[in-house]
Amino acid sequence: MTLVKISHGRRTFIKSSALAGGGMMIGFSWLASCKPTPEQLLTMPKEWFKINGFLKIGENGVVTIMSPNPEIGQNVKTSMPMIVAEELDVDWKYVIVEQAPLDTSIFNRQLAGGSQSIRHGWEGLRMAGATARQMLKEAAAKAWGVPVSEITTEASMIHHKNSGKSAGYGEMASAAANIEVPKEVKLKEISEYKIIGTSRNNVDGQKIVTGKPLFGLDYKKEGMLVAMIVHPPAFGLKLKSFDDATAKAMPGIKDVFKIDVYKEGDETQWCDTISFNELVVVVGSTTWEVMNAKKAITCEWEQIKSKEIEVPFFGKTKKISTPSGLENTDDHLAQMIAASKSSATVVRKDGDPEAAFKKATTILERSYTAPFLAHSTLEPMNFFAHVTAEKAELVGPIQTPEFMEKSASTRLGLPLDKIDIQMTRMGGGFGRRLYGHFLIEAAVISQKMNAPVKLIYTREDDMTTGIYRPAYHATYRAALDENKNLIAFHVKTGGVPESSLSANRFPAGAVDNYLAEEWTVVSNVSVGAFRAPGSNFIAGAEQSFLDELAETMGKDPIDLRLELLEKAKTSPVGKDNDYEAERYAGVLQLIKEKSGWGKDLAGLHRGVAAYFCHNTYVAQIVEIEMKDNAPIIKKVTAAVDCGLVINPVAATNLAEGGIIDGIGHGSYSAITLKDGVPQQNNFNTYRLIRHREAPKEIEVHFVDNKKDPTGLGEPLNPPVIGALANALYKATGKRYYDQPFLVDPKLMG
Amino acid sequence: MATFNLKINGTTKTVDVDPTTPLLWVLRDHLDMVGTKFGCGIASCGACTIHLDDTAMRACVLPISAVGDQKITTIEGLSESGDHPVQKAWLEHDVPQCGYCQAGQIMTAAALLKENANPSDEEIESAMNGNLCRCGTYTRIKAAVKTAAKNM
Structure with a gap:
């Protein structure tokens, strides 16, 4: 048994309180029922007893976990409560899951990003469940006059073996709510788990398949108006003037006006990234009326002036340069190639790479590129706001409620405790909803209209307002001696306007002479985190290069990686290598075994890749068959080390999704610019992977190592692009260096 | 503005709207039926798929004036208690991730199975190709369609 103190981080998050109605109001008739029956679950409890911020228990034993x-x-809405339920020792059948409101006094890190929800929640969630169980046990011990050490629990039941007494959780809930919160609690051993590690279906599944309102766009309130925005058609432009005479006279239209989303001089944060701060807003009664009026507004635009701002970025400051001008994709490519050939910032250097390259007999040098990408969440950006003089009620899909609460407070001039943010289920995030300018826009519009308003982006607005995945470029060089031994490795990478370098990742630590450099190209195109930021490009580039390097060295691509990892394990170079070589090698060994690597599969072409990011190790093999000169992905096999798997069905689903996402963006998607105008603005020109192009089969294997769980939202996505490129090479004899691999972006849009 | 009597999910609803209004927005804004989703507005993503009589249609480009007396079925009316074989198969395979596209996927799949009780893999891919899933649940969707076909 593990003893864990219940104070967690800087907050003491376990609080005990009885809900209105009082903890002592349990009636006798309720006590008669010991174990809740499925029939009882059809009726909601008459009373709830809140044990701590994470859970409340009804008098009939139904448990709500936040x-x-x-x-x-x-799928955190299912897997995070599973962790609480495990330690609470409750029957999952009697659990109801609710989305918690934003409450930083109770919850830590209410953020979806970086594949960190489970990893950071692991300890706190277990303690919340274990604390509540301990309080239930103490309540029972007190009621029965027996020592608490003799009390046991099992599936929502409390037992005292010696006296033969038993009670359901519901019966003790009221008394438990008044028990003093214990200072220490015991956590279960992994071998005792009954819920963690078993597949539990999505708690919102039934609602999703029957079309119940769940998403931000579905939110509605009496008297609510609909708002849409008109924004500049090109990066580098801003509003000069607009004519709203026609639009204002159209049916259902309440008002047309200009807003400044953020106020000049207000302090902003990293998540306040915005492309167009001045917007024309149309407000009306219904979506269709507002959509039509939006088209009837004519605007004059003018070019922006160059500017530089500094924003706080996780304890540091980040400088954001916005140059003037109307930019083009062709120019970006030329600028990136020029930068890749100029001097750059050295981020890590081991040994003497320059000397090693000088004495090399063979140098392999290859460059890789990837375009801007739009997140394209299927639910477009939207938010509900009702701002009055006293408070702001904000409801919708947001990955960063904790941060945006502050931004809203600043912008609206309301104290923090008057900003109420409610999170709805999100129709996709992928990083796009980390940047909550749309929340601020909705709030500013509501404040101006003095009415409840829902802001809706059209797909075109969503796709052409930026916050794209940066455009990237990387050059890799490897030096081999006369015996084809790897003696130096060089990565030089950058992007518009950010680099994707993680200098301390493999193969850093495995090569004596190593150099990692980066550069950037300034741009007025706004960018942001996109599922597995940076990794979503650099992993594919690096893994393609390692494949070509293995070929040049005359080695099997898995063997080369394993040899390098062996060196990183036994005699690592440098200090800050941010991976465990053994776990890295572990996923490669597992995939080798599961896929029967090395066997000749008639008509099938295989590529392999492995990567570590967001605390999770992944190896993948893509199998391609050529049919009528077109590649068909027959199968993708993945080996994943994310520690303990909480919910296997959901973990597998998420892994499959990451694989399809990576293949899709690597193969088909791009945002290109002409004179600052995105050439793709909807799904007829911006290509997302479709049913027919998805792998015919996906097989996911998890390493069973019982380590603390890490995340799965991002790590499957990056390496598969490399595995795909390597399989395409086997299938076609051609190396694929430039994403998207399977379409010409110039022909799109 | 004009008055339309719509046969939706077995009942008749009357709305007074601009005749050019797409069925999607009539459902969402005027009838409070938000199961049918807005994704693109140009019939390219399939999130708004409904049945017009028995045919899968994109509600975002279907003007209300073109509906006439054809029967409209939305995700809310696909089955009385959410137990259509396609819905059950979706739950069995735990298909949804974010879930936003799934109503449209289910409606397309249900229309396919009505027309072709035992579709091949290629026929499933072809029928479903107009429905985007940004989370990448395609392989699970295909498996669920096959399960539903068995149970129809």
């Missing part, structure tokens, strides 16, 4: 983090499809 899911603290935003749900974007990563």
